[in-house]
Amino acid sequence: MKINTIFKILIAITLLFSITTFADYVEVKMPSGKTRKLYIVKDNKLVELVNIKNYIPDAIVDMKYATKDSMFKKPVYTENKCLVKKELGEKLKKANEILKKKYKKRIKFWDCYRPWSVQKIMWSLYPKKGYVAHPAWGSNHNRGCAVDITLTDLDGKEVNMPTKFDDLSKKANHNYQKLPKKVKENRWILKYIMKKVGLNSIRSEWWHYNLPKPKRYPVINIKLEDIK
């Protein structure tokens, strides 16, 4: 065996060891009643989340789950802090720059990284596939790979969009057309720019965007205030 190969194997073993030390496989129950193993990061060292303010210094952060203004009707986040994977932060920075320059608009953040513990409460309140991710698989928000956003003007005033945050009616669907022309245009601008920087949308929520192939990142279950 070549020295190079031995070296690579040693690195792989070290990495595997450090990952298993800072993460857990948790037995989770699926809707079918059967169980599966979910890999959950529980240590700060493996989180790799960045504060959006480091990428967009003037970002408007209004984390709805830190307020009463969400499906929970009470704060479930302990801080108004938007954390995302570095890769996502870079794309959003680019998107915000284009929006400011070409459309005189800015991104307002409603949700970013969401601890897995909150996902479990969310599913217990609204167990509807297609709207809330089942905790057995975890949401892309739990991976730091997704954001819920809207647009504002340059002064930070929200533009008119089809619905408020967490509206689970058909009005939140990207295909919903019974809307004023300006509202459809705002929704289109947001989607167009997000696609342009390489983010994906989901059909049922006009405000949700995520990295492609988000499942390559593990679910994280650390409180917002505990992430450095």
Ligand SMILES: [Zn+2]
């Ligand atoms: Zn979302």
